Amino acid sequence: MPLPVIVYHPEKGLSFFSSSRFEHGHASYEGYSLDKDNKIVSADGVPVKDFSITKNVASMLISVVLLLVIMIGVARKYRKNGSMKAPSGFQNALEPVIIFVRDEVAKPNLGHKYMRYMPLLLTVFFFIWINNLLGLLPGGANFTGNIAVTAALSLISFIVIVFSGNKHFWGHLLNPPGVPFGIKLLLVPIEIISLFIKPIALMIRLFANILAGHIIILSVISMIFIFGALSEVAGWGFVPVSLAFAIFMFFLELLVAAIQAFIFTNLTAVFIGQAVEEAHHHDHEHEEYHKHNPETGQEYNVSENTIVA
Numbered sequence: 001m002p003l004p005v006i007v008y009h010p011e012k013g014l015s016f017f018s019s020s021r022f023e024h025g026h027a028s029y030e031g032y033s034l035d036k037d038n039k040i041v042s043a044d045g046v047p048v049k050d051f052s053i054t055k056n057v058a059s060m061l062i063s064v065v066l067l068l069v070i071m072i073g074v075a076r077k078y079r080k081n082g083s084m085k086a087p088s089g090f091q092n093a094l095e096p097v098i099i100f101v102r103d104e105v106a107k108p109n110l111g112h113k114y115m116r117y118m119p120l121l122l123t124v125f126f127f128i129w130i131n132n133l134l135g136l137l138p139g140g141a142n143f144t145g146n147i148a149v150t151a152a153l154s155l156i157s158f159i160v161i162v163f164s165g166n167k168h169f170w171g172h173l174l175n176p177p178g179v180p181f182g183i184k185l186l187l188v189p190i191e192i193i194s195l196f197i198k199p200i201a202l203m204i205r206l207f208a209n210i211l212a213g214h215i216i217i218l219s220v221i222s223m224i225f226i227f228g229a230l231s232e233v234a235g236w237g238f239v240p241v242s243l244a245f246a247i248f249m250f251f252l253e254l255l256v257a258a259i260q261a262f263i264f265t266n267l268t269a270v271f272i273g274q275a276v277e278e279a280h281h282h283d284h285e286h287e288e289y290h291k292h293n294p295e296t297g298q299e300y301n302v303s304e305n306t307i308v309a
Contacts, residue, residue, distance in 0.1 A: 001139060003058055006051040007032055007040055019052070056149065059141035063130045070094070071126070101125055105266050109273035117272060120160060124153065125265040132210060132257030136250065144260075145211035147203065154199035157268045161198070165275040198271050202264060209260050213253045220246045 002020040009015065012031075021029035031043040040050050053061075074091045087095050106114035106121055131143040143149055171177070173191045176184060224242045228235025 001055065001058075003055065004053045005032075005040070006053070008049040008051065009042060010046060010048075055141040056143050056146055059131065059134055059143045060149075063127065063134055063143070066130055067123075067126055097125075098122060101265065105262075105269050109266075109269040110276065111273070113276055117160075117269070121265050121269055124157075124268060125261050128153070128206070128264055129258055129261035132261060133254070135210070135214070136253055136257070142210065142214050144206060145214055147207045150203045150207040153206070153264070154203040157202060157271065158196075158199035160268075161195075161271050161275050164272055166278070168278060169275045198267075202267055205267075206260055206264050209256060213249065213256055217246050217249050217253070220249065 002018045005015075005017050005019050005021070007015045015030055015032070017029060021027065022034050025034040025038065027033075028043065032040055032048070033043065035041050040048060040052070042048050070090055071094075073089075074094055077087070077089075077091045086092075101121055102114070102118060105125075106118055110117055128144060131149075134140045135142045135144065165173075173195065174188060176187055176191070179187060220242050224235055224239055227238040
């Protein structure tokens with residue numbers, strides 16, 4: 001797929017041309033060529049800076065454009081017709097998904113503060129979902145199967161978690177109440193490490209699940225050529241089996257695309273919810289009082305939800 005090549009040379013300045021000029025690494029253009037690692041090098045040996053549009057970047061830009069077009073179009077309909085009129089088109093398709101994220105992800109984990117984080121959660125969910133689907137198209141880039149991409153998404157979640165943390169969160173993290181000092185010396189480092197493990201788990205979970213699905217589909221298709229190398233009859237005989245299993249995996253990946261977007265969004269909401277959770281005050285947990293039974297004349301001691309005559 002020909003994509004724009006953008007190279008900066010300290011002496012020549014910026015150069016723009018199509019990647020097709022390299023003819024898959026067999027030709028050079030304007031003094032630039034590809035080395036054995038498919039990196040752009042200059043013929044004069046001067047180090048250059050490569051700002052080229054890669055397949056992953058192109059996929060990301062396409063997904064952002066799709067996200068903006070769909071969401072802005074839906075928002076305009078709501079602004080024009082209001083929320084009381086029956087939705088139509090993409091508005092009708094997206095409204096149940098948005099309500100699901102609000103009612104099943106944001107509200108249970110964030111409580112009354114959920115509206116503050118709805119833009120983040122909806123953006124993360126639809127961005128991951130759209131890119132997961134684009135990766136299943138023929139010629140599409142496995143964008144969310146790139147660990148650099150999932151690391152960037154996890155870093156955003158980590159920054160929000162850290163800056164959303166309240167006094168209660170940091171107090172329990174750095175100075176757990178009611179814990180002996182000796183235990184704190186062991187517990188506090190573990191808590192700090194767990195703070196960094198959360199985004200790492202988000203990163204690896206999304207990357208591994210999406211990459212695994214693509215590897216399985218590729219492996220199943222490759223079985224045709226493996227059996228074909230052994231015997232032409234075996235190769236052609238395995239074609240229906242391989243294609244049937246590949247189609248099954250493809251439809252399964254359509255489901256996984258939505259599930260992984262939901263899991264990433266839900267875990268982000270869970271971690272943010274832990275950071276913004278307020279301290280619980282049990283005002284009557286240890287309160288003692290006496291109750292008089294008028295029928296028997298007995299006094300009851302009520303303490304911690306236990307009645308003792």
